[in-house]
Amino acid sequence: MTLATVRGMKDILPPESERWAALEASFRDHAGRYGFREIRTPLLERTELFARAVGETTDIVEKEMYTFTDRSGESLTVRPEGTASVVRAYLDHRPAAGEGPVRLFYIGPMFRHERPQKGRMRQFHQLGAELFGTDAPYADAETMAFLHGFLAGAGLRGISLEINSLGDPECRPAYHARLTEYLASRDGELCDDCRRRRVRNPLRVLDCKSERCVRATADAPSALDFLCGPCRDHFAAVESALSSAGVPFTRNARMVRGLDYYRRTTFEFVIPGMGAQNTVAAGGRYDGLAQLLGGKERVPAIGFAIGMERLLMLLGEGGGASPAADVFLVTTSAALLPEAFRRKMDLVAAGVRAEMDYDGRSLKSQFRRADRSGAKVVLVLGEEEWGRGAVGYRDMAKGIQEEIPAEEAMRRLRGVPKEG
Structure with a gap:
């Protein structure tokens, strides 16, 4: 008698496995452009990790987890999602993670005991990313821009970004x-x-x-009507940054996501007209999760996950990052952060690995980060220079800084020859 695969599990053979490898390589390349580095966590975790992080009242914890007691009497669970494990690893190895923001991505299998269906098995695979260390709205916008760019680059058409805010413990x-x-x-x-x-x-x-x-619940009250001032300002700034980055979006006041750890920004990329299973990728901000898992302090964070099986199904049959940055943008004033962010997103869209400080730290701190980033060029946006339509352009290898027109700097960084 030939033994078949376990229900809900699937063998992936060529040529399908080649499509998987190509999608994973594309995700790694795209993640590297945004400065994310790969993390690999164990398949097995203590059951308490997911009970705390995902929420005891969720379907995942109540009905779907593969949980067992090992020979030492400890309750272990095969991971049903990736974020809790990545946060646990970040807390375990925080000194080694370096100064924030810390950007990590993962690729791997997850397990949930649910009814197998097209595009969703009991062993399924996710592409995901987490950004730790800043609650700046630019981080939210960057995360969604990352995901938007990857899905578009993979060839997915007709997707729409929907966003919401769930508020925080105050409101x-x-x-x-x-x-x-x-x-x-x-x-x-x-x-x-x-x-x-x-x-x-x-x-x-x-x-x-x-x-x-x-x-x-069609006319249920909206969380957006109950936001406190800081949450309302944060959400408005996220929307402004998304517009600056050229990422179209709509509000969806019903969106809450299925996990308990989300607060403030939540988002989904959907394909309209596909019914209840129209979500392609989703995520949100989870600033309080680290403390739920035993961390001593609040760690601002935001992330997302994509189901690989579903994405490959939607794409149809057709369908390792260097840590060094190309350019680091420095600002002398918080008022210049929106412009610096817009320039950064323009460069990233052109294939340039760009970095900046979202939190308006001191010039000394920013230049220290620029040096550690390995950036070849530091672009300095100063109030006086910007008033003249110019920026400081520092060649790190030559140790030379010059003042040049802002658009000339962008042409150089994109490798576009000067006209005329």
Whole structure:
């Protein structure tokens, strides 16, 4: 008798495996352009990691995890998602990770015991990235621009970015209270799972794909109406930065994502018209997750994940990063951060590895980071020079800095010859 593969698991043979390898290589190359480096975490983790991080009331923890007790009596789980493991590793090895922002990406298998379906198996694979160490809205926009560029470069057409903000511990309780009151008035219209969720975690009800729950919550209150001042300003700045980077988006006030650790920005790339399973890739900000996992302090972070099987299915049959930067942008004033960010995104889109400091640190600190980045050129945006339409252009190899027109600097960095 020939032994078949376990239900929900799949062998990947040539030529399909070659498509997988090509997609992984493309992701590594794109991640390198944005300064992300690869991390590989174990398949097995302590069960408590996912119970804390993902949330005890989620379907993943309640129904889908592959959990067992090993011979020493310890409860272990085969990882159902990547972010919790990456955060755990970051906390374990934080000194070795270096000064923030720290950019990490991963590629690998995940496991959930759910009904196998087209594009989603019990062993599935994800491409993901996490950015630690800054809560600047530019980091949110960069993460979404990274994902937007990768999906477009892979050949995926018709995708749309949807964004939302879930607020933070300061403003979310008021929204939870209002949402709980709303859901209580519609208890009889909800599915059995959501009647339980509405008490323990009301946000999860909005994530339910059951048609009866979607109808029952059609006019549910929006988290955007309950945002505090800082969260409202952050979300507005994210939208502005996305526009600056040339990434189109729409708001989706119902989006909550399926995991408990998200706060503030959440996002999904979807293909309209595909029904409940229209999400291609998704992510969000999770500034409090490190503390949930035992970290001593808050670590701002944002990330995303892409299901490889689903992406390859959507692409159809047709379808190692160097740590050194090419250029590092330095600003002398926080007022110049939006312009520096726009220039950085223009350079990245042109295939140039560009870096900058999002948090407006001192010039000394920025130049120190520029030196550690290995950048060949440092572009200095100073208030006086910018007023003249110029920037400082420092050749790090030659140790020479000159003042030149801003557009001439961009032409040099993109390798475009000067006209005339």
